[in-house]
Amino acid sequence: MFERKPGPMKALTRQWQLQSMVIPGIIWMFIFCYIPMFWLMIGFMDYSIARPMLESPFVGFKHFEEFLSDDRFWRSIRNTLGMSSIKLLLGFPIPILFALLLNEIRNLRFKRTVQTISYLPHFIAWTIFGGIALNWLGEGGVVNQLMMALGLQDREILYNSDPKYFWWITYFTDTLKETGWSAIIYIAAIAGIDPGLYEAAELDGANRWQRMWHITVQSIRPTIAILFILAVAGILGSNFEQIFMLKNNMNMKMAESLDLYIYNMGLVSGRHSFSTAVLFARSIVALGLLLLANYTSKKLTNESIF
Amino acid sequence: MARNGNRGRQGSRRRIGAFEIVNPLLMLAVCFITLYPMWFVFINSINSPEQALLGTVNWFPKNLSLDSYSVVFNDPNLMNGFVVTALRTVIGTAAHVLFTAIVAYGMSKTHLIGRKLYMKIALITMLFSGGLIPTFLLMTKLGLYDNFWVFILPAMYTFFNMVIFMSFFRTIPDGLEESAKVDGASDYGVLFRIVLPNSMAVLATIALFSAVYHWNDYYQGIIYIRSQDLLPLQTMLYKIVAENSMSFMQQQAMAQFGARLPGNSIKFASMMVATAPILVFYPFIQRYLVKGVMIGAIKG
Numbered sequence: 001m002f003e004r005k006p007g008p009m010k011a012l013t014r015q016w017q018l019q020s021m022v023i024p025g026i027i028w029m030f031i032f033c034y035i036p037m038f039w040l041m042i043g044f045m046d047y048s049i050a051r052p053m054l055e056s057p058f059v060g061f062k063h064f065e066e067f068l069s070d071d072r073f074w075r076s077i078r079n080t081l082g083m084s085s086i087k088l089l090l091g092f093p094i095p096i097l098f099a100l101l102l103n104e105i106r107n108l109r110f111k112r113t114v115q116t117i118s119y120l121p122h123f124i125a126w127t128i129f130g131g132i133a134l135n136w137l138g139e140g141g142v143v144n145q146l147m148m149a150l151g152l153q154d155r156e157i158l159y160n161s162d163p164k165y166f167w168w169i170t171y172f173t174d175t176l177k178e179t180g181w182s183a184i185i186y187i188a189a190i191a192g193i194d195p196g197l198y199e200a201a202e203l204d205g206a207n208r209w210q211r212m213w214h215i216t217v218q219s220i221r222p223t224i225a226i227l228f229i230l231a232v233a234g235i236l237g238s239n240f241e242q243i244f245m246l247k248n249n250m251n252m253k254m255a256e257s258l259d260l261y262i263y264n265m266g267l268v269s270g271r272h273s274f275s276t277a278v279l280f281a282r283s284i285v286a287l288g289l290l291l292l293a294n295y296t297s298k299k300l301t302n303e304s305i306f
Numbered sequence: 307m308a309r310n311g312n313r314g315r316q317g318s319r320r321r322i323g324a325f326e327i328v329n330p331l332l333m334l335a336v337c338f339i340t341l342y343p344m345w346f347v348f349i350n351s352i353n354s355p356e357q358a359l360l361g362t363v364n365w366f367p368k369n370l371s372l373d374s375y376s377v378v379f380n381d382p383n384l385m386n387g388f389v390v391t392a393l394r395t396v397i398g399t400a401a402h403v404l405f406t407a408i409v410a411y412g413m414s415k416t417h418l419i420g421r422k423l424y425m426k427i428a429l430i431t432m433l434f435s436g437g438l439i440p441t442f443l444l445m446t447k448l449g450l451y452d453n454f455w456v457f458i459l460p461a462m463y464t465f466f467n468m469v470i471f472m473s474f475f476r477t478i479p480d481g482l483e484e485s486a487k488v489d490g491a492s493d494y495g496v497l498f499r500i501v502l503p504n505s506m507a508v509l510a511t512i513a514l515f516s517a518v519y520h521w522n523d524y525y526q527g528i529i530y531i532r533s534q535d536l537l538p539l540q541t542m543l544y545k546i547v548a549e550n551s552m553s554f555m556q557q558q559a560m561a562q563f564g565a566r567l568p569g570n571s572i573k574f575a576s577m578m579v580a581t582a583p584i585l586v587f588y589p590f591i592q593r594y595l596v597k598g599v600m601i602g603a604i605k606g
Contacts, residue, residue, distance in 0.1 A: 024409070035436070035444055039444065102333065104325070105333060119592070125581070248548075267438070275438075
């Protein structure tokens with residue numbers, strides 16, 4: 001076993017079993033990841049599904065110029081940034097807040113029960129969650145009943161037919177579905193804090209809020225920073241399953257995110273090359289954003305993902 | 307406990323008292339908001355058709371009735387969707403766990419020749435991807451368009467789960483594997499007889515995540531499936547709920563009930579049927595799911 005220096009070929013045949021475990025994985029990656037990556041180049045071609053890809057004519061940046069002058073493209077950018085910003089500014093702190101408050105619950109069984117219940121919606125399909133939302137936002141739905149009972153509106157509003165509510169609907173449904181799940185990571189980080197820190201702070205006379213701020217929040221700052229980097233880097237993304245469920249012809253003006261635009265152009269209108277050009281530009285910008293967010297965070301907080 | 311004991315010495319006792327009442331109430335409110343949507347679907351799915359015509363109920367059904375369930379269970383399309391979803395969940399999960407675990411085991415061996423290169427190849431798939439259109443074209447060329455295997459093959463592997471497997475396999479004591487090797491076991495023998503039986507916790511976690519994905523996914527069905535008999539349940543549900551399209555069978559069934567069974571009731575009953583497995587298994591599997599996030603969080 002410990003005789004070294006067999007020839008490289010001999011070493012390879014000796015571990016053929018290990019190699020035969022890994023190589024199918026590499027082949028899988030080649031087919032399902034690398035070929036599509038390579039095919040991003042049809043964004044620079046006039047591709048038609050009828051002929052072999054390499055015979056399609058190169059057209060340079062034609063499709064890029066075309067989408068850059070398409071109002072609907074810019075509308076989809078606005079919608080994506082709008083929805084992402086609301087989620088980032090108003091949505092990002094909510095799981096942190098929930099984790100902090102849950103951490104203050106003394107009764108362990110109650111705490112665990114609340115936590116278990118809180119992440120149930122994460123496992124409910126968007127078809128169902130979205131279906132409930134559509135029902136509630138419609139005529140005679142729960143939202144209208146509630147708003148009228150509270151005296152906040154005097155007649156029914158068809159929330160899902162009015163584009164101006166769409167961004168807020170995505171924000172609220174997302175918060176309802178994912179708050180508990182997103183909080184898990186903060187709860188785990190809080191659980192790892194040395195209890196001695198709290199005892200010391202208490203001896204120094206720190207009250208509950210001071211302890212929460214100076215110990216809990218400061219200790220989980222690295223976790224917050226990393227998740228914030230990822231959230232900022234993902235600002236061009238949208239939750240496709242959610243938007244696809246809630247969109248309709250009436251609210252499309254505010255609902256069509258960049259992902260939905262790519263879907264509509266590529267698969268509904270069949271403009272493969274055009275929407276691949278959009279995809280290409282989107283991945284370049286997204287990668288740039290990731291690097292930028294990483295760099296900024298490294299400078300400001302010393303936390304980074306790579 | 308020491309923290310509780312010390313509290314009396316502090317000055318801010320009054321504020322703590324208020325918080326101790328408000329905070330649990332707030333947490334109860336969170337539970338209510340979380341559970342109420344599913345309760346709402348449930349009560350409206352068993353509400354009697356006459357009542358359902360008057361609108362949805364908010365707290366309790368007015369008169370119990372299982373009529374809408376009998377429509378759902380007698381609809382061959384929906385039942386076919388149920389079978390497609392069940393099949394893809396079982397086959398897809400088995401394929402994902404087995405394939406990813408085998409690749410991960412090979413990758414976890416430091417003496418694997420070419421390991422650095424393999425890891426680089428794998429890592430790049432994390433950072434870049436072809437995206438919707440090139441992937442769609444690939445599936446078409448592979449003959450996977452409108453084919454059951456489009457649910458299985460592309461979902462057989464993820465980098466993330468491979469890393470989770472790899473880090474778990476490394477925690478298994480080397481001595482265990484060595485002694486099996488001395489007894490003449492092959493690498494596959496070690497993997498299937500020593501490593502995998504000792505990795506049940508991580509296998510269960512990843513299998514559950516994969517199963518939940520397969521059960522809940524409606525998007526693949528929208529993009530890749532045209533034939534009615536290959537549509538997963540969730541894709542059908544999407545059509546019923548978001549596009550308001552009732553299948554022919556449902557329309558017939560509604561006519562049979564003298565049009566007194568409103569579409570909403572059928573929607574709610576279908577939603578219940580599609581979520582029932584998740585709701586039933588959730589209390590038993592939730593701790594594995596959380597464990598998965600923890601491992602992922604440490605590694606990622």
